[in-house]
Amino acid sequence: MTDDASPLLAVEGLTTAFDTDEGELVAVDGIDFTVEAGETVCLVGESGSGKTVATESITRLIGSPPGRIEGSVRYRGRDLLEMPEPELRTIRGYDIAHVFQNPQEAMNHCYTVGWQIVEALQIHEDVPDAEARGRAIDLLDRVGIANPSARFEEYPHQLSGGQKQRAMIAMALVGDPDLLIADEPTTALDVTVQAQILSLLDELQSEFDMGVLFVTHDLGVVAQIADRIVVMYAGKVMERGDVLDIFERPAHPYTRRLLECIPEVGGSRKGGIPGTLPDPHDPPAGCRFAPRCSHAVEACRTGGQPAEHAVNPGQHASCVHYRSDMDRSVLRDGSREEQPAAGGVSPEDE
Numbered sequence: 391m392t393d394d395a396s397p398l399l400a401v402e403g404l405t406t407a408f409d410t411d412e413g414e415l416v417a418v419d420g421i422d423f424t425v426e427a428g429e430t431v432c433l434v435g436e437s438g439s440g441k442t443v444a445t446e447s448i449t450r451l452i453g454s455p456p457g458r459i460e461g462s463v464r465y466r467g468r469d470l471l472e473m474p475e476p477e478l479r480t481i482r483g484y485d486i487a488h489v490f491q492n493p494q495e496a497m498n499h500c501y502t503v504g505w506q507i508v509e510a511l512q513i514h515e516d517v518p519d520a521e522a523r524g525r526a527i528d529l530l531d532r533v534g535i536a537n538p539s540a541r542f543e544e545y546p547h548q549l550s551g552g553q554k555q556r557a558m559i560a561m562a563l564v565g566d567p568d569l570l571i572a573d574e575p576t577t578a579l580d581v582t583v584q585a586q587i588l589s590l591l592d593e594l595q596s597e598f599d600m601g602v603l604f605v606t607h608d609l610g611v612v613a614q615i616a617d618r619i620v621v622m623y624a625g626k627v628m629e630r631g632d633v634l635d636i637f638e639r640p641a642h643p644y645t646r647r648l649l650e651c652i653p654e655v656g657g658s659r660k661g662g663i664p665g666t667l668p669d670p671h672d673p674p675a676g677c678r679f680a681p682r683c684s685h686a687v688e689a690c691r692t693g694g695q696p697a698e699h700a701v702n703p704g705q706h707a708s709c710v711h712y713r714s715d716m717d718r719s720v721l722r723d724g725s726r727e728e729q730p731a732a733g734g735v736s737p738e739d740e
């Protein structure tokens with residue numbers, strides 16, 4: 391049953407683990423977030439922080455085995471994790487659509503672009519071929535592909551990288567989706583095409599009133615498109631809040647380090663992030679960021695990931711220094727000025 395008072399998407403306690411030869415690997419560990427209709431929520435963090443696994447868990451794209459997904463993922467009040475597969479198939483790729491990082495890999499090179507859009511449509515709707523063809527050409531036109539009738543007949547290798555990504559977006563729009571999950575959709579594109587695709591997504595979001603869950607490590611992109619940000623690290627949420635709060639008053643030491651990785655005019659960076667992500671088979675006992683954090687104290691090293699504490703209205707950080715019995719002012723002292731240790735990395739280096 392649909393609950394109109396619910397958020398469009400409400401993720402609670404989402405945990406995704408894999409059985410591997412080295413033992414259990416928990417890629418996503420009890421995360422919560424929501425996406426409302428018409429808003430863009432960006433999941434950000436370094437490669438390996440669990441962002442992609444989290445988004446693929448939403449519509450159960452993770453194979454089981456080896457994956458195990460627990461928690462709750464409510465779409466319009468209905469739990470997608472409890473839903474029988476045939477019912478989920480009516481939602482996946484239609485009401486909830488994915489756009490993947492690399493259209494080169496995501497498209498089937500044995501079939502024409504048009505055939506792939508028609509197939510995506512006819513999986514969900516019983517429409518005759520001629521009508522499906524017309525709608526596919528309309529979609530190609532809507533995503534800004536010139537001469538869409540001709541492109542309909544072409545194979546993916548005949549399209550440029552930007553055209554392929556536009557075609558992938560057209561495929562995602564076959565059901566006028568309520569929720570678009572876009573995983574690094576501009577990473578493989580040059581900056582000019584990237585700007586065009588972001589602008590296209592923005593237009594389509596307004597037109598369809600879609601919620602957008604956007605995965606990226608690129609905070610420059612986040613600054614352009616996000617309403618709210620969820621910062622992930624090593625499978626956990628470190629901080630969440632409105633885009634302006636996160637960019638102007640980042641509360642969590644990891645978020646601050648990420649922001650220092652944004653290149654300034656001229657290409658230089660204020661800093662980087664010392665060290666590397668922890669081994670997901672054997673994460674730290676306390677805060678996951680403790681081995682790399684210059685503000686770590688004894689309380690950070692035991693007891694699991696700290697609870698999220700309110701920093702400002704709507705902004706929360708998972709850091710012991712925001713506990714009522716701790717002194718949060720230590721986080722201000724020189725934290726933005728510290729230089730990374732040798733070997734520090736930026737998100738896109740990983």
Ligand code: SF4
Nearest residue numbers: 677680683690709710
């Ligand atoms: S809890 Fe401790 S280790 Fe984690 S971010 Fe805060 S100060 Fe750093």
